[in-house]
Amino acid sequence: MSVKELVKKPVLRKGIGLGAVFIIVQLLLMTGVMNDYYFATLVTICINIILASSLNLITGFTGQLSLGHAGFMSIGAYTCAIFMMNVPPGWGVGAFLAGVLLGAVAAGVVGLLVGLPTLRLRGDYLAIATLGLSEIIRIIMVNLDITNGAAGLSGVPRFVNWIWLFVFTAGVVLLIANFLNSKHGRACKAIREDEIAADTMGVNTTRYKVIAFIVGAFSAGIAGALYASYFYVIKPDLFGFLKSVDILVIVVLGGLGSLSGSILAAILLAVMSSLLQSFAEIRMVLYAVMLVAIMIFRPQGLMGSKEISLALLKKFGKNLTFKKKRV
């Protein structure tokens, strides 16, 4: 196999792209160009990428509108934080990895328990049911002793660095991308297009909806665990309705059914949010206006249901040159 053929393999291409991102950020960190403030933004971006791609799997690819994604995130965050704060300090980074795994599994199990009954509901009813469930989770967190009530937990050990952040973010995105390219992913997309038709063609719709829900909840749990282990403090209010809306906005802005769109939108919104930092008072107002404007003028989001790929870039380039010739 010649080098040229090797480069054309998609696996290798993805590997090269991801490796390049990793090395560039690592270099920026080592040279000190990326200070703590920028790194905190980067952590937010990565966590949002995980949350948005997992919600996109549920809402964009399987077509099940969920307004309670922050609930799963909070389960991951609390499980991981409580575990890490209660194991002997000698465990080191093992405690962190076990905590993340435990948080993700806990969120996944709750996803299964929640998904089985509620996924029978359609559209808006499902949205309200998931919103209700995430509120119930929040109220339980406020009332339990082990979660320290409304004040929340503080002093969660910090293990998140660029390496772990990268491993988990890339891992989740690849997991979801591969899931979507599999038989299961195609079944999910069929459900989105037409649930009755998919059912008639022999797709077990309930099963695939629940699978998508569990994978989404599991990933949200990872995001929550990373959040807890980077930002020291977690409290129930962080995971309210507004957080779920934030995640949904990223997904819709990027385009329902476009993973690369979610990643793009997560980066874009984080950059915009830090630019608006100086207008703290009207930040939320501008955010709301932007949300309504996007919905009215570009309801399909930035990417629609397309993915960023070399083919798309080539097509874009061709269009540009074509237009130039016509002029």
Place this chain on the structure above:
Amino acid sequence: MDQFMQQVINGLSLGSIYALIALGYTMVYGIINLINFAHCDIYMIGAYVGYFCLTVFKLDFVTTVLVAMAACTVLGVTIEKVAYKPLRNSSRITALITAIGVSLFLEYGMMFLVGPNVRTYPEITGLLAEKFNIGNVIVSTQQVIIVGISLLLMVLLQFIVKKTRIGKGMRAVTLDADAARLMGINVDSTISFTFVLGSAFAGIAGVLVGVYYNSINPLMGYLPGLKAFIAAVFGGIGSIPGAMIGGYTIGMVEVMVSGYANSMYKDAVVFAILILILIVKPTGLLGRNVREKV
């Protein structure tokens, strides 16, 4: 027993307010299939308009209610024209996110304009402040007025929907908007009229809550809004008597849970009821069953 009766009275007043807000949700959902998240913020704005009428302009109670109704109506129709009308033919999720956007805009816009702090409604004097005893149960005139106004409005609404020309139009658009248009019904103005009714009710509910509970803030609409929507779902979305039954049930459950169990869990119990009803009977108590077409 006395304590129980007292809780029933409190539950009735709270339930009336939920029922008033739930009517707006149920009518809008019935006609354009949209959970109007901004509805609870219209109620919040109604409370603020009432507050300024009573404190700054020193109006009397009846005028205050009328002004709040008018302001909320204008606001509701404006929202419908600016934000929802361009999306009439787009997907459900787009409309839903727009509604959430409008809701955030109203909440944080108000926070920017009047500040995030809690404000206290002025003390109401005269007839409205009086309390009387029935046996050992204390009932205030306010509670009687709240329950009375809501019952009156619901009868009025039922009359409008069932007996008038525009009400007939509303029912027709709810069943099938395209067929209604073909029959010569102006669908756009019918939808606007629905928003007028719903927003006016929310405005009244806002003032009543301000007078009854005394304190208002820009985020006061969020939880009552959700609970009113739950009430609408409970009773069967699209049904006016359903919204009423749902409102009173939710109000009663909430008061009983805080009275006899842990008040911290009252919201969780309400949400649990929602999930239970959605699983057992998704169409609600009085909802009609729509058969799925292939």
